[in-house]
Amino acid sequence: MQVSTPSGTALSSEFAHRRAAMSGSTESTTLARIRARGFLRAGVSQGIRGLSLQEHAGAPWQGFDVELAKALAIAVCGDVDAIEFVPTAPAQRFAAVAQGEVDVGTFNASATLGRELAHGIVFPQPMLFDGEAFLVRRADLLPGAAPGVAGLIERRVAIQNGATTRANLERWFRSAGLGFELVEHASPQAALQAYASGACNVYALDHIPLTGERLRLPDPVAHVILDEAVSKEAMGPVVVASDPVWVRAVTWVMRTLIEAEELGITRGACTHAVQPLSPHAPFLLPSPERCSRLGLIDRFPQRVIQGLGNYAEIFERTLGTASPLNLPRGRNALWRDGGLLISPSFD
Numbered sequence: 339m340q341v342s343t344p345s346g347t348a349l350s351s352e353f354a355h356r357r358a359a360m361s362g363s364t365e366s367t368t369l370a371r372i373r374a375r376g377f378l379r380a381g382v383s384q385g386i387r388g389l390s391l392q393e394h395a396g397a398p399w400q401g402f403d404v405e406l407a408k409a410l411a412i413a414v415c416g417d418v419d420a421i422e423f424v425p426t427a428p429a430q431r432f433a434a435v436a437q438g439e440v441d442v443g444t445f446n447a448s449a450t451l452g453r454e455l456a457h458g459i460v461f462p463q464p465m466l467f468d469g470e471a472f473l474v475r476r477a478d479l480l481p482g483a484a485p486g487v488a489g490l491i492e493r494r495v496a497i498q499n500g501a502t503t504r505a506n507l508e509r510w511f512r513s514a515g516l517g518f519e520l521v522e523h524a525s526p527q528a529a530l531q532a533y534a535s536g537a538c539n540v541y542a543l544d545h546i547p548l549t550g551e552r553l554r555l556p557d558p559v560a561h562v563i564l565d566e567a568v569s570k571e572a573m574g575p576v577v578v579a580s581d582p583v584w585v586r587a588v589t590w591v592m593r594t595l596i597e598a599e600e601l602g603i604t605r606g607a608c609t610h611a612v613q614p615l616s617p618h619a620p621f622l623l624p625s626p627e628r629c630s631r632l633g634l635i636d637r638f639p640q641r642v643i644q645g646l647g648n649y650a651e652i653f654e655r656t657l658g659t660a661s662p663l664n665l666p667r668g669r670n671a672l673w674r675d676g677g678l679l680i681s682p683s684f685d
Contacts, residue, residue: 409642
C-alpha cells in the first residue's frame with residue numbers, strides 16, 4: 339500500500355495527558371494504538387474526486403471522506419494534521435480495517451449486512467446517501483431509441499472490483515430484461531480508462547463519485563450521467579466490530595457534524611470561547627467525564643467544528659456549490675429540509 343504520512347506528529351500536552359489518564363473501562367485497542375503511534379491512520383480510496391483524492395505525489399489529500407477522517411484526528415488527537423492516509427484497493431479495504439492496518443476506513447464504502455458479517459466490521463453512521471448510476475457518451479444516445487441505458491446498442495459496463503456495483507447491476511439489468519456485460523477493474527483509474535478508451539461504453543459507479551470521475555475525462559460535456567435509479571447506498575466510515583468503544587467514539591464524532599448544522603453552529607461561530615451559559619454549551623462543551631468515556635479529548639465537538647465546520651460546510655466545499663462537482667444536497671440534506679440526515683440527541 340502507498341501511504342501519505344502526516345506533516346507532524348508531535349503530541350500536545352493535553353493529548354499526552356489524555357493518553358496517560360485513560361483507564362481500562364474507557365480504553366480500546368484502536369485508541370491505544372492511535373495514542374502509541376501519535377496519529378490516526380485512515381484508509382481512503384485510490385483516488386476519487388470529491389471524496390478522497392491526492393492530485394499528485396506529495397499533494398494534500400482532499401475530499402469529503404478526507405474531512406471525515408480529519409474530524410476523527412481532531413477528536414482523538416487534538417490535531418487535524420495528526421493523520422496518515424492509506425490508499426486501499428476496493429477488494430482489500432475491509433480486510434485492512436479488520437486487521438488493524440488502518441484505524442478507520444473513509445473510502446466511500448456502502449453499508450451492507452453481508453459486509454459487516456463477512457469481515458467483522460461496522461458502519462457506525464451513514465454520512466452520504468447515494469445510488470448507482472451510469473455514465474455514457476452523449477453520441478451513443480441515438481434519436482428515437484428507448485430512453486436511458488435501454489437505448490444503447492450494447493451495454494459493456496466498466497465497474498470496480500470489490501464494490502457492491504456488480505450485485506446491484508446484475509439485479510437491475512435482469513429486472514429490466516436488458517442484456518449486459520460487466521467488466522471489473524482493480525481501481526477507479528483503471529475503470530475510467532477502460533471507459534475513456536472505448537473498451538467499455540458504460541461506466542457504473544455511485545452517482546456522487548461518478549460526477550467527479552466525469553470531470554476527469556478530456557471533454558466532460560461529451561458524456562452524461564443517466565437519470566436512472568439503480569440502487570440505494572448509505573455510505574460512511576468503517577471500523578472494526580470488536581472494539582465497541584471505538585465504534586461509539588466514531589459514531590458520535592460523525593453525529594457532531596450533523597448536529598452542528600442542525601443547531602446552526604458554523605466554523606466561524608466556534609472561533610471564540612463558548613460561554614458556559616450559551617444555549618449551545620451543553621453540546622459544544624460536554625463534561626470531561628463524557629469525553630473520557632468516549633475516549634476523546636475535552637471539548638471535542640467545539641474543536642472539531644472550529645477545525646472543519648459543520649456538515650453543510652464540509653459538503654459545500656468538497657461536493658457542493660463551492661466545489662467543481664457542484665452537487666445539490668438532495669437526499670443528503672437535513673431531515674427538516676427533506677433529506678435523510680439526522681442525528682440523535684446529545685442530551
